[in-house]
Amino acid sequence: MLCAIRNSLRAPLASVGRLFHTTPAQATEKFDHKRIPQDDEGVQGEKLVDLDSVLKAKQNLFPTLESDDLLFDGTPYKHLPVCNIRVSHNNTIFTLTDAAGVVKLLKSCGVEGFKNTKKGTNIAAQTTAISLAMKAIDRGIKTVRVKVRGLGPGRLAAVKGLQMGGLDIVSVTDTTRVSWNPPRPRKARRL
Amino acid sequence: MFITARLLANRHPQFIARTVFVQNNNVDDACRLINRILGKEGILEQYRLTRYYEKPFQTRRRVNHERCKAIYNEDMERKIKFVLRKNRHEPFPGCS
Numbered sequence: 216m217l218c219a220i221r222n223s224l225r226a227p228l229a230s231v232g233r234l235f236h237t238t239p240a241q242a243t244e245k246f247d248h249k250r251i252p253q254d255d256e257g258v259q260g261e262k263l264v265d266l267d268s269v270l271k272a273k274q275n276l277f278p279t280l281e282s283d284d285l286l287f288d289g290t291p292y293k294h295l296p297v298c299n300i301r302v303s304h305n306n307t308i309f310t311l312t313d314a315a316g317v318v319k320l321l322k323s324c325g326v327e328g329f330k331n332t333k334k335g336t337n338i339a340a341q342t343t344a345i346s347l348a349m350k351a352i353d354r355g356i357k358t359v360r361v362k363v364r365g366l367g368p369g370r371l372a373a374v375k376g377l378q379m380g381g382l383d384i385v386s387v388t389d390t391t392r393v394s395w396n397p398p399r400p401r402k403a404r405r406l
Numbered sequence: 407m408f409i410t411a412r413l414l415a416n417r418h419p420q421f422i423a424r425t426v427f428v429q430n431n432n433v434d435d436a437c438r439l440i441n442r443i444l445g446k447e448g449i450l451e452q453y454r455l456t457r458y459y460e461k462p463f464q465t466r467r468r469v470n471h472e473r474c475k476a477i478y479n480e481d482m483e484r485k486i487k488f489v490l491r492k493n494r495h496e497p498f499p500g501c502s
Contacts, residue, residue, distance in 0.1 A: 260438030261445035276439070278425050292421075360421065366453065371437050378433045387436045389424040389444060393453045403458040 256366040288358040298359045300373045307340040307369035322347045340369025341376035348380020358383040364390045
């Protein structure tokens with residue numbers, strides 16, 4: 216009796232639902248991403264899922280037309296000094312400029328005393344950021360906007376270091392140069 | 407409307423595009439949010455893809471692999487939904 220019911224159930228189910236693709240996509244010999252260890256690019260939170268809830272919970276996260284004239288520490292946003300951070304795999308370079316782009320301070324992990332591969336670490340970036348922030352405060356710069364360019368281990372650490380050094384960060388901007396029709400890049404590395 | 411005009415007028419609209427304000431001195435969250443947005447928009451992916459030249463055969467392989475993965479993921483999701491569904495005709499199949 217039960218069997219009959221089950222049989223009658225099975226038929227429509229089989230005809231309605233298509234079969235599942237139950238074999239996983241096989242990684243072939245040359246395409247095994249797991250073999251290459253993921254290096255730290257300072258992009259924590261890239262795979263964060265609940266973006267919408269974060270956006271809903273907070274207001275005034277993104278600039279509007281009026282934000283140019285918002286006052287931060289008595290200065291309009293557009294006249295705040297800018298801290299440019301150039302992050303690469305091998306180094307992190309900080310330049311502190313005024314709103315017009317005139318360089319006031321420049322510091323890189325190499326200048327700070329880290330040599331060779333140590334330049335490209337997050338610790339180096341953080342230390343450099345802290346010392347730059349100290350110097351900036353000595354010069355009377357307290358509030359900055361931050362521009363980050365490139366991916367590398369120092370990406371997150373650099374911005375954090377600026378804050379730890381005592382600078383007041385108003386906004387974080389990404390200026391990574393990305394093109395969808397770039398000139399032909401250099402040839403691929405052979406690992 | 408005006409903000410669109412400003413974005414279009416400038417080739418590199420800095421401090422208006424790809425910008426997040428830091429709230430309550432919480433720099434970490436702001437960085438995370440901007441990373442998340444860049445990742446979701448595919449900007450980081452495009453950046454990584456264009457560091458080195460990708461030969462056409464590699465592009466084909468990558469695209470095919472992505473396709474396979476998408477099909478597998480979609481069906482796995484369907485399967486999981488099917489197994490976890492609540493109102494079954496027969497609550498415990500195979501245990502008559």
